[in-house]
Amino acid sequence: MGDLGLIAQAFVNGIFFGTTYGIAAIGLSLIFGTMRIVFIAQGAVIVLFAYLCYWLFTLLGIDPYLSLIPITLFSLLLGAAFYYGLFKEAAALKDRIGSLLIAVGVMFFLENFMTVVWSPNPRGVVTSYAFYAFSLFGTNLTLTRLIGLLLAVLATFGVFIFLRRTLIGTAVRATSEDVEASTLMGISPNRVNAVAFAIGIGLAGIAGVNLATTYSFDPVYGFTFALMALIALALGGLGNVIGALLGGIILGLLQSLGSYLIGTMWADAICFGLFLLVLTFRPQGLFGRPT
Amino acid sequence: MANQLLEVKGLDVFYGDAQALWDVSIHVEEEAIVALVGANGAGKTTLLKTISGLILPRRGEILLSGESLTDLSPQEIVDRGIIHVPEGRRLFSDLTVLENLKLGAYVPRARPFFAESLERVFSLFPLLKNRKDQKAGSLSGGEQQMLAIGRAMMAQPKLLMLDEPSLGLGPILVKTIFELISTLHKQKTTILLVEQNVNQALKIAQQAYVLKTGKILMSGRGEELLVNEEIRKTYIGERGIKR
Numbered sequence: 104m105g106d107l108g109l110i111a112q113a114f115v116n117g118i119f120f121g122t123t124y125g126i127a128a129i130g131l132s133l134i135f136g137t138m139r140i141v142f143i144a145q146g147a148v149i150v151l152f153a154y155l156c157y158w159l160f161t162l163l164g165i166d167p168y169l170s171l172i173p174i175t176l177f178s179l180l181l182g183a184a185f186y187y188g189l190f191k192e193a194a195a196l197k198d199r200i201g202s203l204l205i206a207v208g209v210m211f212f213l214e215n216f217m218t219v220v221w222s223p224n225p226r227g228v229v230t231s232y233a234f235y236a237f238s239l240f241g242t243n244l245t246l247t248r249l250i251g252l253l254l255a256v257l258a259t260f261g262v263f264i265f266l267r268r269t270l271i272g273t274a275v276r277a278t279s280e281d282v283e284a285s286t287l288m289g290i291s292p293n294r295v296n297a298v299a300f301a302i303g304i305g306l307a308g309i310a311g312v313n314l315a316t317t318y319s320f321d322p323v324y325g326f327t328f329a330l331m332a333l334i335a336l337a338l339g340g341l342g343n344v345i346g347a348l349l350g351g352i353i354l355g356l357l358q359s360l361g362s363y364l365i366g367t368m369w370a371d372a373i374c375f376g377l378f379l380l381v382l383t384f385r386p387q388g389l390f391g392r393p394t
Numbered sequence: 395m396a397n398q399l400l401e402v403k404g405l406d407v408f409y410g411d412a413q414a415l416w417d418v419s420i421h422v423e424e425e426a427i428v429a430l431v432g433a434n435g436a437g438k439t440t441l442l443k444t445i446s447g448l449i450l451p452r453r454g455e456i457l458l459s460g461e462s463l464t465d466l467s468p469q470e471i472v473d474r475g476i477i478h479v480p481e482g483r484r485l486f487s488d489l490t491v492l493e494n495l496k497l498g499a500y501v502p503r504a505r506p507f508f509a510e511s512l513e514r515v516f517s518l519f520p521l522l523k524n525r526k527d528q529k530a531g532s533l534s535g536g537e538q539q540m541l542a543i544g545r546a547m548m549a550q551p552k553l554l555m556l557d558e559p560s561l562g563l564g565p566i567l568v569k570t571i572f573e574l575i576s577t578l579h580k581q582k583t584t585i586l587l588v589e590q591n592v593n594q595a596l597k598i599a600q601q602a603y604v605l606k607t608g609k610i611l612m613s614g615r616g617e618e619l620l621v622n623e624e625i626r627k628t629y630i631g632e633r634g635i636k637r
Contacts, residue, residue, distance in 0.1 A: 273493050274500065277486045284484035287446060289472030289501035289549070342488075 121355020152311025340388020487531025
C-alpha cells in the first residue's frame with residue numbers, strides 16, 4: 104500500500120478525469136440513442152477542440168475559459184453539420200455498418216488533419232494560473248482541474264434538464280425509444296437527430312477545453328479517449344445521462360487508483376476487463392434497469 | 395351528402411417487389427366512423443401507414459378535404475390533422491403519462507390548444523389525470539390504450555385512425571373501448587377504424603370496407619355488411635374457431 108496522501112491525490116484526479124469521460128459518454132449516448140450510431144470519432148473531435156482552444160490561446164491570447172463560448176457555439180454547429188452533411192442518409196438505413204464506417208473515416212481524417220496542422224508533438228495550454236493549486240486534505244487540487252470538474256458536472260445537469268424540461272428534449276427521449284411512433288406524433292427524426300448530434304458534439308467542445316487546460320495531448324490521443332467514453336457509457340447504461348457521468352467517474356477512479364496502486368499497464372487492462380464483464384453480465388449498465 | 399374528409403384513390407403499394415395494396419380506393423365522410431376489416435395480412439395496417447406517409451405509394455392519390463397529401467412528409471400529414479394510433483399502442487414507456495400527452499400536441503397546429511386538449515383528455519379519462527406523473531410503461535393494458543387514444547386526441551385530429559384498438563384487451567375493456575369510440579364519434583371526431591373484432595366494428599360503423607389480400611373485396615354500410623352471408627361466414631363466424 105502506498106502513502107494515504109498520494110492515494111487521496113489519485114482519487115481526486117480520478118474523479119476529475121472521470122467527469123470528462125462522463126460528458127464524452129453522454130454525447131455518445133445521445134448519438135447512439137437516437138441514431139444507433141457508434142460515434143467512434145468522438146475522441147478525435149474532442150482533441151480537435153483542444154487544439155482550437157490551444158490556437159485561440161497561443162495565437163490570439165484568448166483565455167481558455169473565455170474560448171469556451173466560441174468553442175461551444177462552434178461545436179454545436181459542427182454537430183448539426185456532421186448530421187446533415189455526413190450521417191443523415193446513413194442514419195435512415197437499417198444497416199448500421201455504413202454509419203460506423205463514416206465515423207471511422209471522420210476519426211482517421213481528423214487525426215491526420217491534426218497531425219499536418221499541429222504536428223505529432225504533444226501540446227498543452229499553459230496559462231499563468233495553470234499551476235495554481237489548492238491544498239485539500241493533504242491533496243493538491245489544481246484550479247484548472249477543479250474548474251474542469253465543475254464544467255463537466257454543470258454540462259451534465261444542463262443536458263439532463265434539457266432532456267426533461269423542454270419539448271424538443273422530450274422528443275429526443277421519445278425518438279430514442281421508438282422512431283416510428285415519434286414520427287406519428289409529427290416529430291421530425293432529422294430535427295431530433297440534428298439536435299442530439301449538436302449536443303453530443305457540444306459536450307465534446309467542453310471536454311476539449313478541459314483536456315487542453317489539464318493535460319498534454321497529441322493528434323491520436325482521442326482514440327483512447329473515445330474507448331474510455333464507450334466504457335463509461337457501458338457502465339452507466341444507455342440513455343441514462345447521470346448514469347454516464349457516474350460511469351465515467353467510476354472509470355476515472357479505477358484508472359487513477361489502479362495506476363497508482365498496481366501500475367499503469369494494469370489499469371488499462373482492468374478498465375477493459377470491467378467493460379467486458381459489464382457487457383456480459385449487466386448489459387443494461389450498472390444504473391440501468393433490466394429490459 | 396356529407397363532405398368527403400378523406401379520399402384514397404387507386405393506391406398501389408409495394409414492399410420491395412411484393413405488392414401489398416392493389417388499386418385501393420376508400421372514402422371517409424366527415425364525422426363518420428369508417429371500419430376497415432379483413433384477415434391478418436390483408437393490408438389494413440399498410441393502408442393506414444400509407445395514409446400517414448410512413449410508406450410511399452407507387453401509384454394513386456390521397457386527398458384530405460380535397461387537398462393532395464402525396465408530396466407531404468409524415469410530420470406535415472400529422473400537422474394537417476391525420477392522427478394514426480398504431481397497433482400495439484406504441485407509447486413511450488420510459489416517459490410519463492403527461493410527457494406522452496405533451497408529445498401528442500407536438501405539431502404546431504395543436505400546440506396553442508394544449509391546455510384545452512389536456513382538459514378534454516383528462517375529462518374523457520380521469521384515470522390518466524391521477525397517473526400523469528407515472529411512467530407510461532407502468533400502466534395496465536387498458537390504461538395504455540386509453541393513453542394512446544388520449545395522446546392522439548391531443549393533436550386535435552380531423553381524422554383519427556385507430557389500428558386494432560381492442561387487440562389484447564379483455565371483454566370488459568373491449569366494450570369500454572368501443573363505447574369510447576362512440577363517444578368520440580358523438581363529439582364529431584371522424585374515425586377510420588381497423589379492427590379484428592368485425593362484429594363490433596360493423597355495428598358502430600356507418601361505412602365499411604373489407605380488404606382481402608390487398609384488394610377491396612366489398613364495401614357498404616356497416617349494417618349491410620353485418621348481415622351479409624359471406625362476411626358472417628368468413629369474418630364473424632370464424633371468431634369462435636380462431637383463438
